[in-house]
Amino acid sequence: MLSRYQQKSDRKQFTSETQMTKAKEYIAAGYSIKAAAQFVGACEATLRKRLKERTISLNLGRFKSSFSEDEETLIKLIKIIDDTFYGVSRKQLMAIVYRYAEHNNIFHNFNNEKKIVGEKWIRDFLVKYRLTLQRTEKFSGSVLKFNKVQFNKFHNNLKKILEENPELNASRIYNMDESNISTIFKLPKTVSSKCKHLESKVVSLNRIQSLTAVCCLSAAGYYVPPALIFPKKMYKPEFCKSAPQNTLGMASDCGSMNSELFVSWLKHFTKYVTVSQDRPVLLILDNHISHCSLSAINYCQENGIILLCLPPYASYKLQPLEIACFGSLKKFMTEECDRLISQHSDRSITICQVGEIFRTAYHKTISIDKAINAFRDTGIFPQSPSVFREEDFTPVSFTKRQLAKHPEDNGLQRAFAVESFFCNGGSVVATQRAFRARFEIPPHRLVPGRNSILSWVNSFQECGSVAKPRNGRQRNSRTPEAVERVRQSILLAIKENRCLTVRQLVENLGIPKTTLSRILVEDLGITRVCPKKSISEALKQNGKDFQNEVTKDALESNQKDSECHTASCEPPVECSGTTIHSSCNGAPSSPNQTEINSCEDIEIKTDVYADETMIDDSRVQGFKRELEADKILGSADDNGKLMYLIQWKGTDAVDMVSASEANAKCPQIVIRFYEDRITWKRTKNKIVVDEFS
Template identity: 25%
Template sequence: MAPTKKKSVNTTPKRFLYSPSKVKLALKAISDGMSTSRASQMYHVPRTTLRNKSSGKSPELSIGHSGTISVLGEEMETTLVQWILSCARMGFPVGREGLLSSVKKLVDEANIKTPFAHNRPGKKWFYGFLNRHKILSQKHSEYVNRARGSVTEAKIKNWFKEIHELLGEDANILEEPNRIFNMDETCFNLAPKGELIIGARGQNVYDEHTNSDKENVTTLFGTNALGKWAPCLTIFKYERIPAALVKAAPSGWGIGKSETGWMTGETFFEYITNIFLPFLIEANIQRPVIVFLDGHKSHLSLHLSKFCRENGLILISLYPNSTHILQPLDVAVFGPLKGRWKKIVKQWRIDNEKEITKSDVPQALSQIIDDAGMVNNIKSGFRVTGLYPFNADSVDYNKIIVRTIPIHETTSNIDDIKSHITFIENHINKFDVDLVTEFKRTYKGKYEWDGKVEASLLYTLWSEIFEDINKKENEIIQTDNTIAVISQVSTSPTLQHRNDTLNPEMWSNIPSTSQAEDTPPFSTETQPFSTETPLFSTEPPSMQTCPAKRSLATVFNDIIKWPEQQQSKSNRKKEYTPSVITSDKWIEFHDIKASEKLEKEKQKEERKIAMLDKRKQAEIKKIEKAEIKAKKMKPTVVVSDTDSTESKLSWNSKVDSSDDELLSQPINKDLLQKMSNLKRDLKSGDYVLVKFKPVGKKKICYKYVATVVKVISKTEVEVQYFEASDEENTEFVLVEGDVSVVELQDLVYKLPLPELCFKNRQYVSVFPGIVDVYEKFK
């Protein structure tokens, strides 16, 4: 059974209208001996009201509303409201739990007596707090990245100004809605998360789809300010578009393809040339036309800019990171469009008994955009973004996150008005001390003036000036979120009859609802109020203050953190790009960038050639030096003893002894032991010369110095390689991580143990002669 709406019953009791002056007279009469009933009849004040006020059950002065006062007090709640609004405007919204936790810390630190359990407010206080402050409400926050958060109102207004300057003679286009277009693409999920469904209580319900929940299709939309759609373009991830897909699309619908299924520069260029321009010609739309779009790289290319300049198309990029504010499709169209898309997908499944596929997307979207309601959404989108009518003041700047707390320009005006009202009150007090007090009570209770007839015009003048002060102060609170300092003692009558009222000292330096510097809304120094019924009393006799651990200002600074803009620590320089890009400007900008890029590539190529020449000269010098060494050294057989039958191979130089000291000699072959004779004696730590067989057509045998890590088997051994660190191949250093397993037959010699020394912050193995680490294959 559908729920029925109950008839609202007005249970509000009847209220009697009476002025504070009559209450004062009635209470005075009761104190003089008159009965409560008689005073009620004489002064037309409810008897219950007089009884409660005379007994002290309710305050003698009106607090502006019926019922009890709030636990935290009006001033503290006002400060909390300011804090919440400031956080929201600065991009740091406060949630329910954050508010309750902050209040608990505040109450704990300030040692305030409250009825809260464990000093933490509950649900009843929270909703009562929202009810007392209608400016607040619960809502879902919208995610905005830091780049979008950097957009300011001044930057957007300057962007509007730049458009007029850049358009020049073509600025009249902004007054013709059929020549103003907006384009943007968005994706549609083939298995969108649906709405609420009906199922068994306490059990999970699953909606099974054959489509992947991550599969989506990108579609480009374009429309003018009159709500006329340009042909849309749906992009698919295909190499070749299937014929069935083309046949399923509505007539005139654009079909595109790309490697990723997203918009690319080539795809957008072909859409403008093959679809959009013919549409303008067929629709007989006068050119040039303006196309507003975001600054995605696929929308701005050199070829596209040249084509647009030649065919009367002016591309204007929206201000960076502000599409959620300035783009009509984002602001007013895509939201309802995707909402309808979810319903279409569900209904498609019911009507066709199958899931919606990629080929069905164009047909389904055409049903949505052909709806008459979309035209109104489009027109509203252009209006609230300020694109048509072209007006920077039409933009909704409430979406901009405030990064600084500006000082309102009207602060000085408030001070001037307050000085005027103080001047008037001072002169009134010279003739009637109680008259200003009556003015304030009547204004606060929203009564009609029932005092002296001759003072009625004076009250009207005073109330209008006082109303101007309140408007200015509220304007500062709600628009600028200005945070000032109250140095005055709390003088609200709402605190005069509370047992848990805060120490007045604790209210110093609390953010105020106005920006006046140490100026109370009423002058208390120059007005000699009546001592019998004071309007404001800084230290009422009945007030009981609770001892505070420390001042409330300090507590607020520690517990309630006012939002501050986070300064970026990055020193990376960003290249300036124009915020408004037309075809001519974009071509000029692109040509400059292209010439700079070519110049850098040319310089890079010149440095590369110079480096190769230098390396070639070094190789030539190395070869020449090796040839000189080979000519200076000649192997001869020297007989050391006439009785000896053995001959030794030695190296005799043709140069003098001084040159012999400078040139290294090959290792004596007697020190080289062939591996065929030492297979069994090979152990870890031995130095060997390893050869590699020729690879490919090159008949080259490479030889490397290595040390034995371990003997794996009778035919294999694991070795660690070294590389030469000098030109003569006598000193070798370890190559980290260069380990491999070789066969024993690839080991040429077992080298003598080198001398280990420390050079250039590393250990070097120095052999007693030149090691033949490379030779031609024979």
């Protein structure tokens, strides 16, 4: 991904063998290295360096990354992860991009120690592909349990997968989950009298160690051999010596699942389950961070494993293993642990004995009927979302607000509120009702209050805008409105045949001198104007648009005033400083051409053809034309009074109309004009926040 830095030097142009060959031939002809560098268009220092090293640099800078070629594929992968695992955090995204580059052998300069990409790279990546980071709404744990919104989303995804893959039956749908197992088990309660002293039992002579058991079952009752993860640096075969047959033994620092071990388990899964691209398998699992890895997703796509993630905080309701296996498994393990302690009271349970305890409890737990009933009770297979009643979702019914559709920014809300206020005769209550219906806001959500609506209306009536006022001075006054004001001032000066200095423009328009100079040169195509020279001498040859506009305006003035064809204008008044003026002497040579002569008799001729239908009667302007307004082209400040440049329907005529008059007669067109020009400043964390005031 490219950086925002713009290269200022031209050294990168010297990167071909052809340039090097021409430079050598030029030097061999007797010219100097400096002359050869100018001839081939390269830097002299670069040419000397390349001649000394006898090499050609194929790229500019230290790094040449080809990552941009695979960004489209990366975007598709990120969207798949987002849909499968209910969102991706910024830190997870940074790790996913790094793993993607490593997996595809893409050259990069990311952090190899932390194995993540840089903050600047990920920020530019989000901006380029219009991705945002939205802060998750905060709720308590009891509220988030078994959310109906996420429950419906899960069943919609399940339904879509089953429709796209009709070959998925009970034997092709699996559920996988992990459960924590400790070397110290909870002892069962014993019956005794109230006054009797409780007996003590030795549980462990060592520190507590936690293991992880990984189980998997299908909707047809088939159980994949389990896996045990031990809290060790290295795995030893004696750990699973007495475990169930074909048990996969693994080791990690904390005894829990991670991304690498999950890929190892997927390989163990494909070893005992027939799966391919032609015969896919659906694997249902929770959204643990270890499951969200690039290597695991790539492995599943290559081997025909379809991943479906359960909603967050809903495993105790939707996880078949939680219902059919883990509860009974821990109960039987506790009984087996109590039996071993009773037989050997002077010994503690070690990590090597866990496999034997797990085998006995696992064989008592697994049952075909339990697996089939678990999938049916959770509504996964056969799919039946109606297995849960509405009472199960009552505590979290208000989280439906996630389904409410909101506009992209508050500018649309404000504009609609102002328009609805005028349409409803100034009723705030009617405006609030229309606002709630327009943006589909649920009854429990708040709508803009009375003070907010009235403040937006007052702001619209005063300045013709509902946008928030910008604090501080204006950073850049070179706006389209400012360019149009300068253009109109120059055209007016030419029409009235008077001189106009840059100083006068600065004082009259309130535009800084540097900004005015850039408008004249870059926007209007006028070169730097010297003293005692007219604007006709300052116009560039390539500034055809402005030349045509000046000539056309002068032609219309000549056609309206017949005396102007024979009378000569007075000579310009000498002014100190930079002067912008125009004088017209003589009549045009033809009806289709107009001559604008300066005091040095410099003549500019253009082939602008005047159309009589375009000539407008200046005595009738604004809404006195009795025409319907089409759109607003721009706005200007006339001595502190806001003016709009309005174009009328059915004609090309335009007029400057005051904002107060336009707000009263065509408020919807004014609102549309500001909606197209509203800009919003992005927050630092790029958080989408809905606020009304």
